[in-house]
Amino acid sequence: MTETPVAADRAPVDPAMERLRSILDPARFREITESPTGYLELAGADIPSARGLGQQLMRTRFYATFYQLGRPLGMRIASALEAPGRDADRARTAARLNLSPGRTVLDIACGPGNFTGYYGSVVGADGLAVGVDASISMLTRAVADNSAPSVHYLYGAAERLPFRDESADAISCLAALYLINDPFGAIDEMSRVLKPGGRIVLLTSLAPGGRRERLHVRLLETLSTMRMFGRDEVTGFLRGRGFTNINQVSAGLAQTVWATKS
Numbered sequence: 267m268t269e270t271p272v273a274a275d276r277a278p279v280d281p282a283m284e285r286l287r288s289i290l291d292p293a294r295f296r297e298i299t300e301s302p303t304g305y306l307e308l309a310g311a312d313i314p315s316a317r318g319l320g321q322q323l324m325r326t327r328f329y330a331t332f333y334q335l336g337r338p339l340g341m342r343i344a345s346a347l348e349a350p351g352r353d354a355d356r357a358r359t360a361a362r363l364n365l366s367p368g369r370t371v372l373d374i375a376c377g378p379g380n381f382t383g384y385y386g387s388v389v390g391a392d393g394l395a396v397g398v399d400a401s402i403s404m405l406t407r408a409v410a411d412n413s414a415p416s417v418h419y420l421y422g423a424a425e426r427l428p429f430r431d432e433s434a435d436a437i438s439c440l441a442a443l444y445l446i447n448d449p450f451g452a453i454d455e456m457s458r459v460l461k462p463g464g465r466i467v468l469l470t471s472l473a474p475g476g477r478r479e480r481l482h483v484r485l486l487e488t489l490s491t492m493r494m495f496g497r498d499e500v501t502g503f504l505r506g507r508g509f510t511n512i513n514q515v516s517a518g519l520a521q522t523v524w525a526t527k528s
């Protein structure tokens with residue numbers, strides 16, 4: 267067998283990395299490096315401090331290790347599952363994102379990559395799935411558990427995405443808006459980065475009775491350090507930003523909203 271010599275100074279080509287570089291906005295960071303555990307870091311990225319117990323938990327190695335086991339239970343308690351089962355949940359979300367081979371999808375606040383890795387299998391070798399998260403522990407798990415050739419993980423903040431305007435075909439942000447310090451600033455960022463015609467899927471909390479202004483809801487927010495969203499808050503915000511085909515499914519303390527950018 268003959269072997270083709272490879273020039274010593276030429277790094278192997280990683281098509282997904284090339285695609286990722288093409289959607290990063292050089293004005294928003296200085297340089298990109300790979301961490302020892304395999305996720306990517308952008309010099310100059312500004313990561314918000316963990317505010318509240320929920321955020322602090324997400325940054326611990328213990329929580330990140332057991333998160334994927336505990337998620338179905340948490341979702342069941344919040345009644346967020348429309349049909350039980352991790353595979354059904356992922357397939358339904360990918361369908362709402364309109365994913366197909368060759369697409370570029372961003373999973374904002376990806377946690378341990380439990381959806382990002384699946385997206386990678388749907389968009390295939392010609393596509394790109396990027397998970398972004400502010401927790402190093404979660405990203406370390408994501409690389410270990412949910413890697414694929416078309417998948418990359420990036421240390422970053424939902425409120426300051428490093429991507430170019432209108433560069434992604436689809437964006438999800440699941441089970442995270444209620445933890446994010448500036449959730450509507452984060453949705454604005456996702457809207458900026460999404461291509462016209464692209465899909466967004468948001469899974470977040472729903473205030474009991476659908477109304478956030480009630481005293482017991484405020485108390486619940488204070489005790490849990492998580493934001494509860496009113497029934498029309500997320501849908502209304504998207505409508506105000508010009509999104510169309512806005513859908514909402516709510517159950518218990520959870521709501522899933524998906525829409526198309528016009």
Ligand SMILES: C[S@@+](CC[C@H](N)C(=O)[O-])C[C@H]1O[C@@H](n2cnc3c(N)ncnc32)[C@H](O)[C@@H]1O
Pocket residue numbers: 314321324325337374375376377378380381398399400401404422423424425439440441442445446447
């Ligand atoms: C409950 S996990 C959700 C993980 C996954 N998306 C899922 O649906 O299972 C919430 C994630 O949001 C991340 N997060 C919280 N605030 C963030 C921010 N400002 N920017 C990026 N990620 C954030 C946390 O680090 C954590 O990994």
